[in-house]
Amino acid sequence: MNSHAGDCFYVAEISAKPAGNMFLDEHDSAGSFPDIPISYDSLREQVYGGLMPDARQYWWPLLPRIVSGEHIRKYPNIKAMSTVRYKSALGGRVSVDTNDTGAEQTNRLNEVVCLLSDLYDIQDQESVRQLVGVLIDIIPSSDICFHTCCDILDQPHSIVARNAHDHRVKLHVFRELIEEHLPQADVVLLTHLGVLEDRFLNLIFVDFFTSIISNTHVLRIFDMLLLEGVVVLHRFGLGIIFMHISLLYKVKSGQEFWEEVCRHSWDFDFDDLFKASLNIGKSPFSLFFRKGFAVQTAELHEYEVQVQEDVAEEMKKTVDAPRRRTSSAESTIQFGIASNSRLVDVMAAHALHTSIPDSFKMDSFRLVFSTYNNGWSLDTLYALTQHMYPCILLLRSLEKKVVLGAFLPCALSPPSKKLRGNGLTCCFRLRGIDIDCYRWRHTRSALNNSDDPETSESDSTHQQFAICTAEYIIFGGSAKHGTNAIRIDSDLRTCYCGPSDTYNNPPLAPEEQIQPFAIDELEVFCGPCTERGNHSP
Secondary structure, three states: OOOOOOOOOOOOOOOOOOOOOOOOOOOOOOOEOOOOOEEHHHHHHHHHHOEOHHHHHHHOOOHHHOOOOOEEOOOOOHHHHHHHHHHHHHOOOOOOOOOOOHHHHHHHHHHHHHHHHHHHOOOOOHHHHHHHHHHHHHOOOHHHHHHHHHHHHOOOOOOOOOOHHHHHHHHHHHHHHHHHHOOHHHHHHHHHHOOOOHHHHHHHHOOOOOOOOOHHHHHHHHHHHHHHOOHHHHHHHHHHHHHOHHHHHOOOOHHHHHHHHHHHHOOOOHHHHHHHHHHHHHOOOOOOEOOOOOEOHHHHHHHHHHHHHHHHHHHOOOOOOOOOOOHHHHHHHHHOOOOOOOOOOHHHHHHHHHHOOHHHOOOOOEEEEEHHHHOOOHHHHHHHHEOEEEEEEEEEEOOOOOEEEEEEOOOOEOOOOOEEOOOOOEEEEEEOOEEEEEEOOOOHHHHOOOOOHHHHHHHHHHOOOEEEOOOEEEEOOEOOOOEOOEEEEOOOOEEEOOOEOOOOEOOOOOOOOOOOEEEEEEEEEEEEEEOOOOOOO
């Protein structure tokens, strides 16, 4: 599964195994510690049986480099190679402290994630963050953890998808395997309940099972995952569904199915899951198994190549048929929100996609600013989004977790006190997979010379689409109530929501009884266009 065959990595022996591991759990001391020299088949057998905690620190950096059928005679000088690779990636920057506690470990994790994302041009950091999060608990050295992740990402069929297309291929393959090898009645129920929606399969292919099974079981899977690659995710994902297939006749939705899986999965024995994945392979599951439990990784890779063109074609499709099951996933991948946002999932992003003006539906939006990546500064937001349009601003309230935002067909920046936007500007509030979208509506009163003071005041704010100054960002206004649909202060930490004449909207966050309310996170997505000089719309 690996392209390192023939390389001269196995050149330095180490004199002894690690003397101890601070991550060792007295309740998790079972497993093996393979000795070098060792054959590939013998190593795989011991990996399948589970590694000791100390053995993971020793073997995990090496497993992604091992080629199927190889005889491992020497242990490479991983530390030396890692140091060189890590310093090269830092490019002269100073690395964070390598102490092993609290904030330092979080800083190391963030540093490794950022370096990998820049080096491999990864569009969605979440799967990288999950991968590094698991590895860095076992491999406390930042440079070796980074080096191990690089070896994983260098594989032609990495467990981490670098872009939306690669991710869609993995999900496509998984659904095809489900349809081919599970009873038709079960497949119909899985589809009908939404069990195989992207947001749920991401528990396997983005979160690497970390949110649905115990940490001990996750480490057992990672032992095999680092040696054999993405096929392990497919195999154990299918095993989990196979083990819980009876739930399909008890639950009413995909959400409920996976909640039950999570509830049960913390109690079952890992050997049961392992046997379930093997039992699937013993019947018609020849894609994975030909001899015992030997995984035929090459066959899965060949299968992935066969669906590349199909997936690429599907991703070009828009939501012309909104009732068609695959339209939501492909269109939102094109849209570019779901794979990069912390605030919305695939279904919510699809609802948002259907609500923006048709002329912008084909634009590929990318995350340009977020408070968790770029800090809490309006100046930074303006600097990063300058001249870029169209824009989608999303925020989530801290207390009630209300998600709301606005669409602006022009740039947010540079700031000024001039009105910006036009009749395509809108504000919205997301409710799960539904959206309440409030658009500007043309009124005849603005064309009439009315003597009604209330009407005149309303007209003064009727076209207050957006104003972006150094002190605030506002969408909409109401002369009668003295409020805005959305008002975000310069520190980006507080927001006010009220009714507006511009969009004829009620308060977007009525649950937040204290106004202004605290913002949990804020994101800005921008389309592919840039403008110079005057605002285009």
